[in-house]
Amino acid sequence: MRNAEETKERILEAALEEFSSYGIAGARVDRIAKNAGCNKNLIYVYFENKETLFTTVLRKHLTRVYEEISFTPEDLPGYAAKVFDWAMTHPHIVRLMSWYSLEQKMDNITERTTARDKKIKAIMEAQKDGLVGTTFTPGFLLTAIMALATAWTPTHPFGPSHDPDAVKIPKETRDAIAKAISLIAKGEES
Amino acid sequence: MRNAEETKERILEAALEEFSSYGIAGARVDRIAKNAGCNKNLIYVYFENKETLFTTVLRKHLTRVYEEISFTPEDLPGYAAKVFDWAMTHPHIVRLMSWYSLEQKMDNITERTTARDKKIKAIMEAQKDGLVGTTFTPGFLLTAIMALATAWTPTHPFGPSHDPDAVKIPKETRDAIAKAISLIAKGEES
DNA sequence: ATGATGTAAACAACCAGTTAGTTATATCCT
DNA sequence: AGGATATAACTAACTGGTTGTTTACATCAT
Known part of the structure; x- marks a missing residue:
């Protein structure tokens, strides 16, 4: 004891x-x-x-997330799907991040910014190698992925309340997100 | 006085x-x-x-928003751009909504759900008329639009922190959002 | 003068953080 | 080994300030 x-x-x-x-x-x-x-x-x-x-709790779970979810710049739809699965199975931590971004005094956690910079650079290289379309900037793509992947979380202001049936069929929603990111990542012209 | x-x-x-x-x-x-x-x-x-x-303040501004931003199911990219402009110029109200969705006891404001149902139906009809692709469900499209349009708000957990330069060039970000929604709304195959 | 508008003070509950003291457990001495 | 001792782990009670809400009273307009 x-x-x-x-x-x-x-x-x-x-x-x-x-x-x-x-x-x-x-x-x-x-x-x-x-x-x-x-x-x-x-x-x-x-x-x-x-x-x-609070910050101890947040940091602990954030580092765990960075270890669990590997970033795959050559497969952005797959990454979005992984983030979606994680967000749907860990709503507490998504809420924690939401609270933090609202209550924050604008001092960013270093782990996050470095992780972000790494991803941005990885997308840039993937674009150079022709694995990702160049219609959108790396920053835009990354933000779009995260926004879409977490949009159906119970806490999101425009989430399940705008798409109530989606919660019952997470697989379909996950596939739709992957599909959407696929379209954006290719960035075909109209 | x-x-x-x-x-x-x-x-x-x-x-x-x-x-x-x-x-x-x-x-x-x-x-x-x-x-x-x-x-x-x-x-x-x-x-x-x-x-x-609090709810009085929220309700007041929400009804104002519904009046100001008209929903155009035949031009979803344009609607997304309008929502983006509004979100960037009214960060207080976006924050208000975020707080509410976090602190909420899950009793939804009726105005919101009825407004949502109207939009869903409008998208469904636009799909029937061939103005919007049928790759994604109306609920998915609407949620995606709102998620993307509000993703670069200062309060968003994965917003400006993941795309810092975008804040300085809101026009480019707005156009990119419209372009992305255009791709999704068409829903071309791979 | 009467109801609407506004003020000052008080109140009771609450809450982050502290203090002083207690119990278990490990270490040392012989 | 076994008792003294130090220390880590834990507890109960308190403090000082804050906070949502109320009450009692004043003032203005009609």
Whole structure:
């Protein structure tokens, strides 16, 4: 019963649930402690603040995502499908990212920007090699992929509420997204 | 100085700013009263409480949007461009919608669902008339349009942070979005 | 003078963060 | 081995400030 690492993990789990549901401002430290089955003070011992607890949770899951989802510039539709699958199976983390981008004070997490730069460069090279069309810029393509892949997440402002039936048939939606990205990545003329 | 309608309006203005910046949980009623230049109690006299004040602000601007942006099922790229322009010039309201979809207790505003149903039906008819391709369902097309059109908003989790240069050249981004929607709406085969 | 409009103060609940103290467990000494 | 001791893990209770909401009172227009 007296295991610091285990309690830290329980706190992080409860914090994910709490922050995902209520955001930073809406989250309650007492509730996190209760759901983690530990004393409130331990949260302040192991993690500095409410805010650093949040960023700790976010960073932890973000790095896990970067490891799980490999970027394939030569197969952008497949990448979009992978991101879609991940977003649909990990709605908590998508919510976490949404909260962060709204409540943020504009200090970006370094991991994200470096990961983004890598992808941009990879798309540029794929374009040079003729694997991806040059109708759109790498930045546009990447943003379009992420926007489409996460659009059907329960949290999205224009998501399931605009396409309620899609939630029941995720496979069809995934294929449609891949298809759409395929069209954009080729970028044929009209 | 003694004009109820005027003070109501000042409260709604200050509330928009406050809720857009901090969300429902993060917003402070004292700050709204201060920025509206009125007594805190008036907020409770004219609007029930914090939450109904929020929904009042949201509803007000949503109906305005529905009036301003006309839906053109025969020209989906043009509609996407219009939505993009609106999103870029009204970031507060986009943020308001984002907050709402995150903090929501899943009770949808009726105006939104009816407006959505109308658009879906319009796209269906456009497909029957051969004005829009049938590769994708109307719900998918509508969601894709909204997702792409709002993806470069400052608040989007994968927005400007994934495509920083796009913010400086909104016209190019708008045209790229229209082009992308054009490709999807045609839905040519590979 | 009466209802609409506005003000100041208070209130009760809440909440992030702290303090002081307790228990378990590992380490050291003999 | 076994008792003293130090330390890591944990707890209960408190603090000081904040916050949504209410109450009691003042002032203006008609």
